[in-house]
Amino acid sequence: MSSLQVLDLSGNTISGKLPSCFSSLPLVHVYLSQNKLRGSLEDAFHNSFELITLDLSHNQLTGNISEWIGEFSYMSFLLLGYNNLEGRIPIQLCQLDKLSFIDLSHNKFSGHILPCLRFRSSIWYSYLRIYPDRYLIREPLEITTKSVSYSYPISILPIMSGMDLSCNNLTGEIPPEIGNLNHIHVLNLSNNFLIGPIPQTFSKLSEVESLDLSNNSLTGAIPPGLVQLHSLEVFSVAHNNLSGRTPDMVPQFSTFNKSSYEGNPLLCGPPLSRNCTPEEEASPLPVRTSTDDIEESGFMDADVFYVSFVVTYIVMLLVTAAILYINPNWRRAWFYFIKQSINNSY
Template sequence: MNSLKFLDLSSNQFSGTLPKEFVIGKSFLYLRLSNNNLIGKIPPGLFKLQSLEALYLDRNNFEGEISNVHFSGYSALSILDISNNNLSGKLPRWSKNFLHLSELDLSTNHFDGSIPEEFCYIASLRLDLSHNNLSGSLPHCSSPSSRHLSEIYLSKNRLNGLLTHSFLNISSLEILDLGENNLSGGIPKWISNLSSLRILRLKGNLFFGEIPNEICELDQLRIVDLSHNQLSGHIPSCFGHLIGAPNSFSSWSEIFDSSTFNFDTSTEMEARLMQEVHTQLGSHGQHWIELVTKWWSYTYEGNILDYMSEIDLSCNQLTGLIPLAMGNLSDIHSLNLSHNNLTGPIPSTLSDLKQLESLDLSFNDLTGEIPSQLTELNFLAVFSVAHNNLLGPIPYGKGQFGTFDNNSYEGNPLLCGPPLEKSCKETSAQPKSYT
C-alpha cells in the first residue's frame, strides 16, 4: 500500500513492535497509532517520511532515544505527538528541521538534560515538554519563528534559574505553564509584553519578591496561579481588574486551515479526506491546564477554558489587606488566598463576585466578623476562613452558608453560632496570638 496517505489505527489493542518495513516506500500524509500497546523503539524512518505531515504515536509504550535521528533535509511534519510513552535521553536537536511544525508534544516521557536552543527555532504554535526530567535554565527564545508560539507547557520538570528574557518577544503567547519546577528570582516586569496571555501558571517554584503591577496590564488574563512560591509584599490593588472577558482561545480549526498543510487534493476523494482530517485535528491537541479548585486538582481542557477564571495566590508570604477592589472580579469562579500572612477584615465587596464557586481565605491573620453580605454568593460550593482571628456570629443557614460545616471555621476561637457548638451567648475567649 505504498500509495496510502491516510491511516488511523488509534485506540485499539495492538501490541508488539512497529516493523521497520512499515515505513519503507510509504507516502503517508496522516498517520495515527495513538492509544495502543506498541513497544520498542520508534523506527527512525517514520520521522524521515518526506510527505508525512501529521504523526501521532502518543499513549503507547515506545522506549529508547530519538536524539540520534539524522536528517538529510527538512521534514514536512506539521504535527508530531509522541507524548505519554517511555522515551528517554536528551531532547533532539533536529527539531529545527521542522520548519512547518504547528504542534510538538513530547510530554510525559523521561527526557532529561537541558532544552536545546534549537527549540526556539520551531515555528510551533503549541509546544508541550511537560512531565519530563528536564533540567537547566530556560532557553532565550528570541528567534523570529518563536514569536508565533501560542502555548508553552514546561510544568513538572526540574528547570532552574531565572526567567530573565526567555519569552520576552512572544506577544502571541496565550498559555504559559512553568509550574512545579525550581525556577527562582522575581517575576519580571517584562511579563506585561505578553499581551495575549490568558493563562499564567507559575505554581510550585522558588519565585520571591513582590508581585509586579505589570501583571495587571495583561487584560486578557483569565487564570493566574502563583501559588506555592515565596512571594511577599501586598496583593496589588490592580488585581481587582485582572480577569479578562471570556473570549475564546485560538481555535484549532482556524490554526489548521488549508494553508497549514501542503496536501495534494487533486481528487475529490482526497478533498473529502482532507476535510475529515481537519475535523480530527480540531478535536486533538486542545489547550489544557492543571488547576486546584474546590480543594481538588483538576485538568481543564478544551472549550471550558474559555469560561474558567481563577486567581490562586495561596502558600506564599503575602501581607497586608485584601484589596477592596477584589470585589470587581465579577466573572471569577475561584479565589484562593490561603496560607499567607494577610491581615485586616474580609472585604464585604467580595459579595459582588456573583459567579464565585470557591473562596479560600484560611490560614491568615484576618480579623473582624464574617460579612453577612457573603450569603448573597449563590454559587459558592467551597468556603473556608479557618485558622484566622475572626469573631462574632457565623452567617449560617442563609443560602449556601447552610451547607458549610465546622471545617470551614475551625481555628477561630471567637467565632460562634451554628455549625459550631459554641453559642454566641457564651463568654468570648481571648483572641489567639500569632508569632
C-alpha cells in the same frame, strides 16, 4: 524551528535552565510543567509577545517575575505555581486585561496583593471566535480548585477563570477591589500573612465557586452578604482571628461544616459548638421580618420555599376540582380535552 507556535514538553524530567532562544520564536502556547527546570525567567520569553498560555508550574524556578510580563497583551493562562519564585508581584500584571487564570501559589512572593488585577471580558471570547486556529487553547491544564487539582479539558478552559495566590508570604489587607472581579470562579488567598477584615465587596463575587481565605491573620466579622454567593461550593476562613457570628445557615452556607470556620476562637453560631451571646447575636446580622426584606435580599429560606410551593400546589388542585364539580359544562370540556390529548399522543 522558526514557525513553532505550540511547545508541550510537560510531565518529563527535563532539567537545566530555560534557553534564551525561546524569545525569538513565535510561541503562542507553552507547556513545560512538572519538570526539573531551574534558573530564572529573565531571558526566556521576553520577546514572546503573542503568548496566550504559559505553564511553568511544578518546577524549581527561582528569581523574580520580570517587568516585561506586562507586554504579553494576549496572555490568558499564567501558571507559575509550585516553584521558588520570590520578590513582589509585579504591577505590570495589571496590564494583562485578557487573563483567565493566574496561579502564583506555593512560591515565596512577598508584598501586597495587587488591587488593579483584571480578568478577561466578553470581548476576548469574540476575539477567539474570529481567530480560532491560532488562539484557542490546545492542551488541558491542571488547575487547583475546590482544594483539589483537576486537569481541565480544552472544552472547559475557555469559561474557567480565577486567581490562586496561596502559600506565599503576602502581607497587608485584602484590597476591596478584588470583590469587583465578579466573573471569577476560583479565589484562593490562603496560607499567607494577610491582615484586616474580609472586604464587604466579596458579596459581589457572584460566580465564585471556591473561596479560600484560611490560615491568615484576618480580623473582624464575616460579611453577612456572603450568603448571596449562590454558586459557592467550597468556603473556608479557618485559622484566622475572625469574630462575631457565622453567616446564616442558608444555601449554600448550610452545606459548610465547622471545618470552614475552625481556628477562630471568637467566632460563634452554627455549625460551631460555641453559642453566641446576646451582644454577638445582635451585632452584625440584619433581621429580616417581612416579605419585602426577603425579596430585596434576593433569596428565601429553603424550608419556607418548599412549604409554600407544596401548599400552593395543593390549593390549586382543590380549586380546580371544585370548579369542575360545580360547573358540568366546564367538566365536559375538560374531559374532552384530556381525551383529545391522549388520542393525539397515540
